[in-house]
Amino acid sequence: MIALSATEAPAAKPQRPAATNTCRVCAPLGAVLAFRGIRGCVPLVHGSQGCATYIRRYLISHFREPMDVASTSFSESTTVFGGKSNLTEAIANLASQYRPEVIGVCTTCLAETIGEDTPGMLRDIARDASAPKTLFVATPSFKGCQHRGFHDTVAAVLAQTAQGGDRLRQINLLAGPVSPADLRHLREVVDQLGLPTILFPDYSDTLDGPSLAEYTPIPAGGVGLEQLARAGRSACTIQLGAVLDPGPGQVLLDRCQVPLKRLGLPIGIGATDAVFDALAEEAGTPLPDRLLAERGRLIDAYVDGHKYFAQKRVAVVGDPDLAAALCGFCAEIGLAPALVATGAATGGRLSAALTGLGIKGAEVLDDTDHDLIAGRLAALKPDLILGPSKSYPSARALGIPLVRVGFPIHDRIGAGRVLHLGYRGTQRLFDEIANTLLAHNQDTSEIGYAYQ
Amino acid sequence: MSLAPDSMLGARLPQVAVVGDGTVVACDRPSVAGSVTQRACTFCGSRVVLYPIGDALHLVHGPVGCAAYTWDIRGALSSGPSLHRLSFNTDIRENEVIFGGEKKLLRALRELITQHQPKAAFVYATCLTGVIGDDVEAVCRTATAEFGIPVIPVQSEGFRGTKKQGYSAACAALAQLIGTGDTTGIGKVSVNILGDFNIAGEIWTIKSYLERMGVEVVATMTGDGRVDAIRRSHGATLNVVQCAGSMTALAKMMQEKYGIPYIQVSFFGLEDCADALYQIARHFADPALLARTRQVVREETAAVLPELARLRTDLNGKVAALYVGGAFKAFSLVKALRQLGMRVAMAGTQTGAQQDYEHLKGLCDAGTILADDTNPLELAGWLASCDVDLFIGGVKERPVAYKLGIGFCDHNHERKIGLAGFAGMAAFAREVHATVMSPVWKLVPRRARHAARAELPVAPVAIEVAP
Numbered sequence: 001m002i003a004l005s006a007t008e009a010p011a012a013k014p015q016r017p018a019a020t021n022t023c024r025v026c027a028p029l030g031a032v033l034a035f036r037g038i039r040g041c042v043p044l045v046h047g048s049q050g051c052a053t054y055i056r057r058y059l060i061s062h063f064r065e066p067m068d069v070a071s072t073s074f075s076e077s078t079t080v081f082g083g084k085s086n087l088t089e090a091i092a093n094l095a096s097q098y099r100p101e102v103i104g105v106c107t108t109c110l111a112e113t114i115g116e117d118t119p120g121m122l123r124d125i126a127r128d129a130s131a132p133k134t135l136f137v138a139t140p141s142f143k144g145c146q147h148r149g150f151h152d153t154v155a156a157v158l159a160q161t162a163q164g165g166d167r168l169r170q171i172n173l174l175a176g177p178v179s180p181a182d183l184r185h186l187r188e189v190v191d192q193l194g195l196p197t198i199l200f201p202d203y204s205d206t207l208d209g210p211s212l213a214e215y216t217p218i219p220a221g222g223v224g225l226e227q228l229a230r231a232g233r234s235a236c237t238i239q240l241g242a243v244l245d246p247g248p249g250q251v252l253l254d255r256c257q258v259p260l261k262r263l264g265l266p267i268g269i270g271a272t273d274a275v276f277d278a279l280a281e282e283a284g285t286p287l288p289d290r291l292l293a294e295r296g297r298l299i300d301a302y303v304d305g306h307k308y309f310a311q312k313r314v315a316v317v318g319d320p321d322l323a324a325a326l327c328g329f330c331a332e333i334g335l336a337p338a339l340v341a342t343g344a345a346t347g348g349r350l351s352a353a354l355t356g357l358g359i360k361g362a363e364v365l366d367d368t369d370h371d372l373i374a375g376r377l378a379a380l381k382p383d384l385i386l387g388p389s390k391s392y393p394s395a396r397a398l399g400i401p402l403v404r405v406g407f408p409i410h411d412r413i414g415a416g417r418v419l420h421l422g423y424r425g426t427q428r429l430f431d432e433i434a435n436t437l438l439a440h441n442q443d444t445s446e447i448g449y450a451y452q
Numbered sequence: 453m454s455l456a457p458d459s460m461l462g463a464r465l466p467q468v469a470v471v472g473d474g475t476v477v478a479c480d481r482p483s484v485a486g487s488v489t490q491r492a493c494t495f496c497g498s499r500v501v502l503y504p505i506g507d508a509l510h511l512v513h514g515p516v517g518c519a520a521y522t523w524d525i526r527g528a529l530s531s532g533p534s535l536h537r538l539s540f541n542t543d544i545r546e547n548e549v550i551f552g553g554e555k556k557l558l559r560a561l562r563e564l565i566t567q568h569q570p571k572a573a574f575v576y577a578t579c580l581t582g583v584i585g586d587d588v589e590a591v592c593r594t595a596t597a598e599f600g601i602p603v604i605p606v607q608s609e610g611f612r613g614t615k616k617q618g619y620s621a622a623c624a625a626l627a628q629l630i631g632t633g634d635t636t637g638i639g640k641v642s643v644n645i646l647g648d649f650n651i652a653g654e655i656w657t658i659k660s661y662l663e664r665m666g667v668e669v670v671a672t673m674t675g676d677g678r679v680d681a682i683r684r685s686h687g688a689t690l691n692v693v694q695c696a697g698s699m700t701a702l703a704k705m706m707q708e709k710y711g712i713p714y715i716q717v718s719f720f721g722l723e724d725c726a727d728a729l730y731q732i733a734r735h736f737a738d739p740a741l742l743a744r745t746r747q748v749v750r751e752e753t754a755a756v757l758p759e760l761a762r763l764r765t766d767l768n769g770k771v772a773a774l775y776v777g778g779a780f781k782a783f784s785l786v787k788a789l790r791q792l793g794m795r796v797a798m799a800g801t802q803t804g805a806q807q808d809y810e811h812l813k814g815l816c817d818a819g820t821i822l823a824d825d826t827n828p829l830e831l832a833g834w835l836a837s838c839d840v841d842l843f844i845g846g847v848k849e850r851p852v853a854y855k856l857g858i859g860f861c862d863h864n865h866e867r868k869i870g871l872a873g874f875a876g877m878a879a880f881a882r883e884v885h886a887t888v889m890s891p892v893w894k895l896v897p898r899r900a901r902h903a904a905r906a907e908l909p910v911a912p913v914a915i916e917v918a919p
Contacts, residue, residue: 017556017557017560017562018539019519019544020539022541026515026522047579047611048493048495049491050518051493053491056848058520064850070486071486071488071489072485073483073489075611079579079611086485089484089486092483092486096461097486097487097829109514109578113549113583142580143546149768211896211897212897215458215828222618355873392525
């Protein structure tokens with residue numbers, strides 16, 4: 001809980017012994033989310049069954065989709081004697097119930113602390129030729145939150161699947177923990193460019209699927225293992241997330257010499273130009289007219305709405321990559337970031353990313369909790385909060401409007417359909433932010449004009 | 453109707469039975485590894501029971517996830533202090549995993565007790581602090597001596613078992629408070645309510661009935677709970693246990709130690725709620741009290757019966773499935789649904805005991821599927837094969853129903869609608885009606901598959917036919 005600033009560093013507070021209203025969840029949740037972006041994959045959490053159950057409930061409340069996550073269900077004796085038999089049994093049981101293409105195994109605090117050699121156990125299990133394939137990632141929560149768990153899983157999966165070889169006309173696109181709608185939009189863009197792309201992970205269908213006549217144990221969609229195997233032969237990896245350093249794309253650079261382009265999430269004109277231009281360059285074609293038209297309409301909307309943002313200050317709360325990208329967008333429209341807060345411990349990288357985006361004067365809370373954020377919100381009194389639904393109690397208490405973005409959104413429906421990325425996502429955000437500020441003025445004014 | 457969905461694990465078969473065919477439900481066993489159990493862990497069990505004590509500090513000693521996942525997700529209301537709605541956590545990191553978390557725990561207690569001035573503090577052990585060997589009890593003793601308030605360790609390490617073990621740990625923690633307060637002024641006709649969690653103010657509804665009956669309520673331990681009331685709860689003359697699975701252990705302890713008898717009741721549904729109030733009245737063997745109770749039941753029932761009758765005309769013959777935590781809620785739901793004209797085709801619980809399932813069999817129609825500790829695949833199989841109109845469960849069960857285009861009602865602690873008491877039955881009926889009678893079900897593929905086309909109201913198309 002160190003307070004840092006992009007420009008003026010206030011005196012670092014001593015680390016508090018307790019977190020109040022935590023702003024992050026645990027690493028295995030990030031792993032589960034990433035595993036859900038692999039075709040035919042069932043996540044298996046190696047530890048107490050509460051871990052899997054809590055993660056399921058938290059994700060279900062956000063995505064409102066089936067979220068089957070298995071557990072090795074540790075007991076007291078497992079904790080003393082080790083979890084190998086539970087792991088073996090769980091994999092066999094999952095295989096017979098779900099018939100998965102692959103089982104994504106992640107660990108918990110418990111498994112990591114008792115010193116389980118989980119990779120060794122998985123190697124032993126794999127000696128049986130009939131055993132299903134497994135992927136493994138170590139995700140002890142005492143080392144990091146869901147953000148790290150997600151990216152560590154992406155890196156671990158690529159390390160276990162990607163093979164080198166002759167270059168193919170394709171790229172890898174690592175988009176980070178964005179929404180299913182964001183993933184669908186990115187897919188649409190690369191399709192329009194005619195650019196073969198391994199988008200990983202891709203839970204756009206698995207976590208935002210249609211109504212079904214029959215329950216499918218594993219929802220359709222996701223990246224296939226055979227595609228992941230080819231990720232080592234891509235022309236380049238485009239990795240989104242300004243705070244990642246170096247990020248999971250480094251694995252493909254180190255192992256398969258796939259060049260890595262690190263860009264911020266495409267929110268706002270500048271950031272979207274950078275990402276879409278990079279994609280167009282790889283495709284060897286100019287951006288299609290349809291995207292340019294979206295870009296043109298967005299700038300036109302910026303002009304229509306610019307006065308509503310003048311002299312306004314915003315607080316941004318969320319995953320560090322999303323927070324940085326949102327700040328870049330806000331600065332672009334004249335909405336000044338006053339407070340940028342993340343629960344992730346970025347070791348100063350969020351501040352550095354904001355400096356890189358030219359954000360000045362914003363107070364940065366890194367590795368923080370909602371109690372500390374609430375205190376700074378009360379002091380700074382921003383005009384607007386961009387954040388998850390966990391920011392709602394503060395927003396309500398202070399009478400500040402909240403535009404819900406990122407994760408988790410537990411008090412509205414359609415979290416999976418929230419589009420943040422591209423010109424189109426920015427357009428949606430822009431309209432919602434402008435209309436939220438307009439509505440706030442209208443609702444709190446004495447007269448309440450219907451003509452604004 | 454298929455008893456076992458295709459993918460059902462062989463090891464799970466004994467935990468399923470059909471009413472009327474003589475089979476028994478095996479239960480009280482650990483979840484099968486790799487089964488996507490809907491159960492949670494010991495920590496969860498302790499956390500849910502103690503959570504509604506509003507003037508206590510609830511400090512989760514462990515990694516951030518255990519605290520984050522339990523922050524303000526339950527609808528347990530407080531009439532006063534609401535410390536329970538905040539999430540406090542020692543946020544254990546690598547450093548403490550190596551060097552131990554006791555010092556951080558003590559610093560956290562000092563900071564939080566000073567800041568929030570609670571009447572007591574509960575310190576929840578988690579898997580992590582259990583295996584790194586922190587002496588939580590010793591730290592709690594130190595804090596108790598330092599601040600003069602009870603600082604109580606809860607032995608809730610997740611790996612100890614399911615929620616059931618967590619309930620026991622919570623009861624043990626409560627037992628440390630009980631008997632430490634002054635019982636002066638508590639009358640002879642007095643009760644404690646155990647195992648009602650005041651979801652959406654339910655305990656206030658129940659208390660209003662008891663007040664009209666002339667029964668004093670000393671402590672509502674687990675719903676709108678207060679430390680001082682719990683400390684003097686041994687002065688009550690009867691314990692009324694609603695959530696039998698979680699709180700019977702504490703009632704038994706109080707019977708042994710303080711000679712307070714207990715009754716197990718449920719306040720859900722007209723039948724069970726009336727029965728609960730009569731059981732309380734009969735315990736005190738006072739004809740005037742019994743007469744007042746009759747009056748309460750008569751008035752409250754009369755107030756809701758017309759609406760129930762109206763809703764029943766639409767719901768008659770509809771089919772439901774339910775999967776809930778404890779068995780007493782399942783009993784009440786079967787009866788409440790029957791009152792609405794609905795049949796239960798499948799019923800299950802996370803933590804039911806053998807005698808609970810036997811009792812459930814007596815309540816359900818022949819052919820009803822009973823299941824212990826089931827999972828999404830099994831549930832999806834039964835929802836489809838029983839062709840139900842409604843599924844009742846908690847948030848984790850909701851997407852199974854919704855994905856198949858089946859109505860769903862939340863009867864868990866995350867809900868924000870009061871369903872207990874007589875008025876609660878009307879709210880339940882409205883909730884069921886709003887769900888089952890929605891026009892959206894006509895569009896879902898499951899229904900559209902049965903009919904050649906969905907029976908939708910469409911505007912007539914004018915076709916001109918040439919003469």
